[in-house]
Amino acid sequence: MPHVPQKPNPIFRLLLTWALMSGLTIISMFSGDALETGGVTASIGFASVGILMTITLFKCRLLLLDFLELRHASPGWRRGFFLAVLIITAMITATYALAIGF
């Protein structure tokens, strides 16, 4: 009998997306010293800026695919929206590289 892949439960997928996005937000908060109350101005470094922006990009992708239901839309729309977020995050990363250095 041929193996038929089971469609994942949509509720489970949404909960998984939420857990991933929340977890990534908490990681971002720690890497950006969100718990420090002393008004930290020290640079977090270009690598951390890159990581933060990559996390942002990944979170946006999850939101676009699962919450905004672009997973079921045409590939053109998926690529278009992802490209828009990619341009914004790349612009921020490039700005910090220019202003603060690598």
Add this chain to the structure above:
Amino acid sequence: MQPPDKDSDFYEIYLLEMATASQQSNKDQISSENHIQAKAEALPGQSAWGPLDTLPGNPMMWVLIISELMVFGLLLAGYCVKFIGDPELFLNSQAQLSRLIGGLNTLVLITSGLFAALANEASKENNVSLTRGYLAITAAFGLLFLVLKFYEYSDKAALGISIETNSFYTLFYLMTGFHAAHVIFGLLILGLVSCYNSRENIQTACAFWHMVDLIWLILYPVLYLVR
């Protein structure tokens, strides 16, 4: 042609002819409309909204979502230009923000987004009461976001910080204020679709709410964390 005199014998014949001509004209119009409808049905691949029809919800909402992304993208481009001009000012101003409240607000919006998505799933099964329940929870998290935002703004106001303090705060208040206005508008839409809960209305409102969520996901690290 002049109509005959009202008192003449030909006047009734004239009225009868006019009524017949009017009926014929209506028939022609209906026939023409049916022809257009039949033509539209004969071409199922072609629709009024083109590629926008493949997106969930009302296509007009997607026009709005794309426009909003462009507006916030341009505001962020302005932020980048000003940041390069005076990084010290931006870093010192950013340090005065509460990164914790910004982070909590991100978690609040992500959770509200989850309940909006669950409302959308419930509406697929025509479960009206469950859909309304999820929408109410979504709105409650939206309100919590606004409460935290109000606390943050009042905290800054107590320190004498306003939109005119410097260019960082001008852009900060513009972007976060405009975003908060979208949250308020989103709450109104959620309330509306709880009453008029057709499948398309729920999808449309949820798409708007997720767009608001998406923009905050970008604003939080840029305004609060990255330095």
